[in-house]
Amino acid sequence: MALTIAGSDSGGGAGIQADLHTFAAHRVHGTSVVTAITAQNTRGVTAAESVGVDLVRAQLDAVLGDFSVVAVKTGMLGGEALLALVAQYGEAGRLPNLVVDPVMVTTTGDSLFSGDPAAYLARLGPLATVLTPNLIEARQLLGREITTVDDMREAARALATYGPRAVLVKGGHREEAASGPAPSGGLHEDALASGGHREHGGTRGSDEPGGARSGRGETGGAPRSSGEAASAAGDSGSAIDVLWCDGQMLELAAPRVATRNDHGTGCTLASAIAARLALGHPLPQAVSGAKAYVTEALRAAADWRLGLGPGPVDHHHAHLRLAAIAEAARRELRRCPECVRPAGVAGIRWASGLRASPRPRVASVAGTRRAPGLRASPRQRDAERSVSAQPDHGGGRSSPVAMAGRSGATGRRRTSPDAIAGRGPLRRNRQAATVAVVFRSAAWFSGTRRRLGPSGPPDSTLTAGSDTAAPLTIRTVRADRSRFTLNHCKETA
Numbered sequence: 001m002a003l004t005i006a007g008s009d010s011g012g013g014a015g016i017q018a019d020l021h022t023f024a025a026h027r028v029h030g031t032s033v034v035t036a037i038t039a040q041n042t043r044g045v046t047a048a049e050s051v052g053v054d055l056v057r058a059q060l061d062a063v064l065g066d067f068s069v070v071a072v073k074t075g076m077l078g079g080e081a082l083l084a085l086v087a088q089y090g091e092a093g094r095l096p097n098l099v100v101d102p103v104m105v106t107t108t109g110d111s112l113f114s115g116d117p118a119a120y121l122a123r124l125g126p127l128a129t130v131l132t133p134n135l136i137e138a139r140q141l142l143g144r145e146i147t148t149v150d151d152m153r154e155a156a157r158a159l160a161t162y163g164p165r166a167v168l169v170k171g172g173h174r175e176e177a178a179s180g181p182a183p184s185g186g187l188h189e190d191a192l193a194s195g196g197h198r199e200h201g202g203t204r205g206s207d208e209p210g211g212a213r214s215g216r217g218e219t220g221g222a223p224r225s226s227g228e229a230a231s232a233a234g235d236s237g238s239a240i241d242v243l244w245c246d247g248q249m250l251e252l253a254a255p256r257v258a259t260r261n262d263h264g265t266g267c268t269l270a271s272a273i274a275a276r277l278a279l280g281h282p283l284p285q286a287v288s289g290a291k292a293y294v295t296e297a298l299r300a301a302a303d304w305r306l307g308l309g310p311g312p313v314d315h316h317h318a319h320l321r322l323a324a325i326a327e328a329a330r331r332e333l334r335r336c337p338e339c340v341r342p343a344g345v346a347g348i349r350w351a352s353g354l355r356a357s358p359r360p361r362v363a364s365v366a367g368t369r370r371a372p373g374l375r376a377s378p379r380q381r382d383a384e385r386s387v388s389a390q391p392d393h394g395g396g397r398s399s400p401v402a403m404a405g406r407s408g409a410t411g412r413r414r415t416s417p418d419a420i421a422g423r424g425p426l427r428r429n430r431q432a433a434t435v436a437v438v439f440r441s442a443a444w445f446s447g448t449r450r451r452l453g454p455s456g457p458p459d460s461t462l463t464a465g466s467d468t469a470a471p472l473t474i475r476t477v478r479a480d481r482s483r484f485t486l487n488h489c490k491e492t493a
């Protein structure tokens with residue numbers, strides 16, 4: 001559960017609308033406190049009015065008095081009155097995991113904060129888990145020019161003295177020409193999400209398991225120091241942010257997406273960080289994962305034409321990607337050496353209702369069982385429906401799976417109840433239920449978008465939820481957007 005305290009963008013690309021999209025894309029329930037109403041579209045802000053302090057307080061009390069909010073993002077606060085109000089709630093310890101996006105001016109040049117920038121630092125600085133100014137905001141907060149990555153590092157360090165645990169200085173507005181050599185050797189955001197960001201000074205900055213893996217345009221290998229990386233790369237094509245966190249300086253670099261649709265990227269990034277904190281990600285991973293999410297959102301919306309100016313990003317890009325992964329998983333599972341074993345396949349076929357057994361005696365899908373003649377519980381019906389709804393299950397009689405489903409030379413199928421339930425003498429039959437759940441998970445991803453899991457990096461471990469069985473871990477290695485290789489799948493609980 002997350003909370004956004006922000007203004008409304010009538011164009012739907014930034015502000016509270018972007019935040020709620022982002023929470024939803026992460027499958028985090030989003031609550032909201034509206035601080036201002038703006039009349040805004042892709043070309044700019046034509047009017048803005050703050051919501052009164054009493055009404056904002058009432059919203060805060062309504063949300064915080066009922067929901068267990070785990071992370072909070074603040075965006076447009078409009079002026080010092082609401083800044084002070086929000087600070088009071090923070091000081092009272094009611095705004096956990098606070099991501100402060102110090103919104104002051106839009107990319108189109110419209111001012112969204114009437115107060116003294118110094119008040120931002122004084123009131124919310126000490127309360128913030130992470131402060132996320134863009135270059136313009138960092139300049140206003142510190143009263144100095146910021147153009148190079150070195151400037152950004154200095155700014156992050158200086159802002160950190162006001163008390164936040166972390167400062168992310170965003171480089172989306174940095175002029176390529178002014179930026180000097182980009183320290184990314186094409187490091188892809190997948191690597192960022194998997195911990196492949198660079199630590200200034202050359203030692204490894206990775207804080208997620210797995211390290212760098214091969215992926216689109218990714219260098220792989222150990223992260224490099226900024227200097228090393230700079231010399232290995234061209235001087236364009238990177239969107240570099242600088243993160244000061246717990247006394248460490250990190251650079252987060254992603255490919256710069258060629259698009260005019262970058263409205264609301266700051267809001268999206270901050271709320272993705274909050275969503276990931278709400279999901280329990282450690283801070284550096286939450287930030288690098290959020291950046292990866294924004295890069296993909298920019299990429300997915302690059303061709304959109306919504307409005308005449310800079311349009312919004314695609315907050316829900318991950319849904320399409322997971323659907324594609326599910327589709328590919330169904331194909332690849334047929335070849336998974338760990339999971340597709342003869343007994344397991346018999347189990348899949350049986351559990352999936354794929355005509356494997358003419359007389360099933362016990363219905364068992366993903367760990368649920370029922371005796372013959374007994375009515376299925378709603379959960380069992382749901383599980384059975386989900387599995388049997390798979391159109392491309394690979395279980396046709398002539399498919400590789402169907403062939404593997406025969407036991408040895410006899411071709412006899414193993415369909416005993418114990419075997420299916422994974423409790424019998426054949427230990428390997430445990431795989432039967434497992435694989436069945438994998439298929440069911442695929443149905444989840446492709447069939448019901450609302451039930452998609454959190455985006456996660458594409459090169460990742462997906463945890464597939466299930467109503468009826470222990471979650472599964474599906475580890476994937478992805479070569480590119482469309483190709484998918486199933487590495488391993490196993491029951492996690």
Ligand SMILES: Nc1ncnc2c1ncn2[C@@H]1O[C@H](COP(=O)(O)OP(=O)(O)O)[C@@H](O)[C@H]1O
Nearest residue numbers: 134170171172173239240255256257265266269
């Ligand atoms: N064209 C782009 N390609 C890739 N990343 C970008 C691009 N534009 C902005 N970003 C990233 O989006 C995030 C928001 O940055 P920025 O645009 O600077 O913030 P804001 O929207 O608050 O002005 C940052 O992580 C930044 O690096």
Ligand SMILES: Cc1ncc(COP(=O)(O)OP(=O)(O)O)c(N)n1
Nearest residue numbers: 007014015106107263264265266267
């Ligand atoms: C209501 C509202 N809040 C914040 C912003 C600024 O959004 P941001 O993500 O910084 O992106 P740009 O609008 O600057 O592109 C906003 N526009 N409206």
